[in-house]
Amino acid sequence: MxxxxxxxxxxxxxxxxxxxxxxxxxxxxxxxxxxxxxxxxxxxxxxxxxxxxxxxxxxxxxxxxxxxxxxxxxxxxxxxxxxxxxxxxxxxxxxxxxxxxxxxxxxxxxxxxxxxxxxxxxxxxxxxxxxxxxxxxxxxxxxxxxxxxxxxxxxxxxxxxxxxxxxxxxxxxxxxxxxxxxxxxxxxxxxxxxxxxxxxxxxxxxxxxxENDPIAYPFRDPSDVERTIADNVVEFLADELAENPAFRERFAFEVGIGSLGNEIAERIGDLDLSDREAVYFGEVAQDGLLDLLESGTLSAASATALVLGENGIDKLLDRPELVADTVLTRSMSVSNDPGLIRAFGVVAINTAVEVDVYGHTNSSHVRGSQLLQGIGGSGDFARNSLLSMMVLPSTAQDGEISRIVPMASHVDHPDHDVEVVVTEHGVADLRGLTPDERFEELVGECAHPDFRPDLRRYGERAAEDGGHMPHDLPSAFDMHTE
CATH class of the missing domain: 3.40.1080.10 (Glutaconate Coenzyme A-transferase)
Structure with a gap:
């Protein structure tokens, strides 16, 4: 036809x-x-x-x-x-x-x-x-x-x-x-x-x-904390590309929608890809990806939708051929298919509301109750990716609340699906670690220093009753309620 x-x-x-x-x-x-x-x-x-x-x-x-x-x-x-x-x-x-x-x-x-x-x-x-x-x-x-x-x-x-x-x-x-x-x-x-x-x-x-103009997604300028998180992500990925044989020929990645995800997408352009092909296989193509396609950093992008801010919409309307020639938009049953995510060796980079001391991750409900957005495609990618990364600031409400917590108030992604956590303070590489080791890595590398003593005291109380993944249930949600 x-x-x-x-x-x-x-x-x-x-x-x-x-x-x-x-x-x-x-x-x-x-x-x-x-x-x-x-x-x-x-x-x-x-x-x-x-x-x-x-x-x-x-x-x-x-x-x-x-x-x-x-x-x-x-x-x-x-x-x-x-x-x-x-x-x-x-x-x-x-x-x-x-x-x-x-x-x-x-x-x-x-x-x-x-x-x-x-x-x-x-x-x-x-x-x-x-x-x-x-x-x-x-x-x-x-x-x-x-x-x-x-x-x-x-x-x-x-x-x-x-x-x-x-x-x-x-x-x-x-x-x-x-x-x-x-x-x-x-x-x-x-x-x-x-x-x-x-x-x-x-x-x-x-x-x-x-005849309706596209409605811009409300991306905001990244904060200093978010820029530092993006720095940490790119630094970690640079080491991973150098050491992981799975990325010898191609680097495929996905980033979740939002201002932090968009900043990380833009910063992928800072990676030294050498002769590797870089492709995007994800759920949405946002402004940062258009910049990578325009510069030639990405050879192709596959998604289910374009979700663009004002700058991206201007490019879309001024140069539709850029998008038409380099982006494939698919059914969400294909863009988010678990088998394809696994086969293409995608690195999944998604944002979180909170992560607990063992890596269980809440992506959807503030304080376990108030819907933020939903799980979206993060579960499809976290479970099936070659490398699953969760990124978030270490605190909320001007530093008053820790987002590294003793126990997640809602779990979208269990510890089995979370391999790397990144905050502005560092990177916790959880691959191959026992629960005790995950605790030390997350608290020591990702938690805000002001909250590390409380988190370690929680770990000591939890350890008194032993178990494979110790918890002190009477105080597990004190950080959410105090």
Whole structure:
């Protein structure tokens, strides 16, 4: 099939956003494109309506700024799955006004297809172009192929503000329902399919023309602490590249989304890669990666979405060919596939809320209760990477709270999945260490010096009762409560 030059193919009728929104049932199950490609005009019309809505919205991680801001404000959401990035939705979840299911991004398409939340009514998708039996996503593929296949109907927002050239970066192939063969991808820059998400033409319920500029992710300038953490990461990786034979020919890495992750991505350019090929195989491509692609440091980047700040969006709109020629955006079932992460030998670098003295890591819930965002793809990469790194400042609230703690208040990544921890104070390489040795490495290298005496006293109390991984349960959460 040839690349389309029209936004809406001949024979496809369009309607307005309000009319399209009226087609969505009041209590509909509405799998939704998201990340940087969430629906905007139709989500706004749903929120502005006087209907008594109670929508369940599985999405490609977050559902986009408009959907995850205006729908909770209008009390139009009953359930969201599987990730929360925007403040209004997080507030509604933590207040108990919206139900939320956290999950690994690698299984989202499969969970929706298997009807975990009921049979999907309408897939709501932002697209670059649409025909009677196909669509092309905008800046993210995410769960769209699986959502469109599972839903009874499809409603499409065609966003004409985005360059049509971006279609060249998409590979929308997604695996079938199990049992199935392993994904036959032999390199991060290899294609399995094309840019089209195909569907039965009887599913197409409405098409709406829109023109919405991309919404910038709120990256902030890194703090001095975060710059020091990035220094420590790069210094550690330089030694690892020199000593680990797995990186002799290729260095593949992934970084979590956020200001610290973006700073680390940019600093990868400081590594002496010699003759090694450097590739990105991860979940999102953010601003720092575009800089590496532009400089030639990276030969390719594979992700499920572009998630860009203002600088990245300027590059996207001014030079779409840079992105189209060097980035592959895939179904999240491929970008986060455990088998591919393992096969490509990915170094996973993800941020954490807190890490305990044995390496158990909390990535999602402040004080064990308040949702921050969700596990996202960090579990997919931490469990299956060649090298799993967790990075975080050693303290929070202006140094009043230690983020290296006796016992994690919530565990997303057990100690088995955490091999290296990095703070501004140093690097704890936990590979091959016993629990006692992990304790000493984490406290001695990563904890803030002001909190090391308390942590060591905790270790002494815990050791009185012995055990393989000693804990003093009566005082395990004192650092969280005092």
């Amino acid at each position: 040839q690349e389309p030059t029209q936004r809406v193919a001949d024979g496809v009728t369009t309607t307005d956003a309000a009319a399209a929104a009226d087609l969505i049932p009041d209590d509909g199950i509405v799998p939704t494109s998201g990340l940087s490609a969430g629906p905007k005009d139709i989500a706004h019309e749903l929120a502005a309506s006087d209907r008594d809505l109670s929508l369940s919205v599985p999405a490609s991680a977050d559902a986009g700024f408009v959907a995850d801001t205006e729908l909770p404000n209008a009390d139009a959401l009953d359930l969201r799955y599987p990730f929360s990035a925007w403040p209004n939705l997080k507030r509604a979840i933590n207040d108990g006004r919206v139900g939320f299911v956290d999950d690994h991004l690698s299984v989202v398409e499969q969970s929706v297809a298997q009807g975990y939340f009921g049979d999907p009514d309408v897939a709501l998708v932002e697209a670059l172009a649409v025909g009677e039996d196909w669509l092309i996503p905008t800046t993210a593929v995410g769960g769209v192929p699986g959502f469109v296949a599972a839903a009874d109907e499809v409603i499409v927002e065609v966003n004409e503000a985005l360059p049509l050239e971006l279609q060249q970066m998409h590979d929308t192939w997604t695996p079938s329902t199990p049992p199935r063969d392993p994904i036959a991808l032999s390199a991060p820059d290899e294609r399995l399919g094309d840019q089209f998400v195909r569907f039965d033409p009887d599913k197409l319920a409405a098409v709406v023309r829109t």
